[in-house]
Amino acid sequence: MPNLRFISPQDDATLADWQHVHNTIIPTDPLSLDVLRERRRRYRLEVAYVDDVAVGCSTVRPPDDETPNVTVIARILPPHRRQGLGRLLYARCLDVAATLGGAGIETVVLASNTEGLAFARALGFEEVETYLLDGATIPYVALALPGRGCAA
Ligand SMILES: CC(C)(COP(=O)(O)OP(=O)(O)OC[C@H]1O[C@@H](n2cnc3c(N)ncnc32)[C@H](O)[C@@H]1OP(=O)(O)O)[C@@H](O)C(=O)NCCC(=O)NCCS
Numbered sequence: 001m002p003n004l005r006f007i008s009p010q011d012d013a014t015l016a017d018w019q020h021v022h023n024t025i026i027p028t029d030p031l032s033l034d035v036l037r038e039r040r041r042r043y044r045l046e047v048a049y050v051d052d053v054a055v056g057c058s059t060v061r062p063p064d065d066e067t068p069n070v071t072v073i074a075r076i077l078p079p080h081r082r083q084g085l086g087r088l089l090y091a092r093c094l095d096v097a098a099t100l101g102g103a104g105i106e107t108v109v110l111a112s113n114t115e116g117l118a119f120a121r122a123l124g125f126e127e128v129e130t131y132l133l134d135g136a137t138i139p140y141v142a143l144a145l146p147g148r149g150c151a152a
Helices: 013-027 033-042 085-097 113-122
Strands: 002-006 043-048 055-060 070-076 105-110 126-131 138-144
Touching: 002 085, 002 138, 013 033, 013 043, 013 055, 033 043, 043 085, 055 085, 055 138, 070 085, 105 113
Parallel strands: 070 105
Antiparallel strands: 002 043, 043 055, 055 070, 105 138, 126 138
């Protein structure tokens, strides 16, 4: 078993590791450190390390007026996939989500991201909505965990 650690980014160095993983996986929507400093206050962010190497990151968004569900997103860099790390990171997101209330649990995956969709379905999520953001060409798929009073 690798030496796996999870850290909530309280300092800029850890936040930069979170940013690196996010922006590598989602180059179409790169996030600046300034944006992340602000998101860190509203969302629960975490970085997954194998030894001292950042291999993944996660976001847990509390429910708000627009989205009554807690939103969880796990990301693992391609060289580290299919070793169970995504499942471990996601389980930690669920533990946090359980403390945040909300109508249910949902996740969002870019429709072209077949690995993300396969992962979400393997973990029991079911598709509830496909939507296109203004100016975008690839839709997002919203998926929710059934049986948790999920609001689509
Ligand atoms: C989704 C993601 C986090 C999966 O990370 P991972 O470390 O490879 O996931 P795991 O190894 O824990 O896989 C768990 C299960 O998901 C399914 N799965 C994951 N990737 C898959 C793929 N490419 N094809 C088919 N099934 C897949 C399998 O059932 C797998 O279990 P198994 O390996 O025992 O068969 C990673 O692919 C990623 O970061 N994708 C981009 C971000 C994203 O779309 N996140 C999804 C929102 S939660």
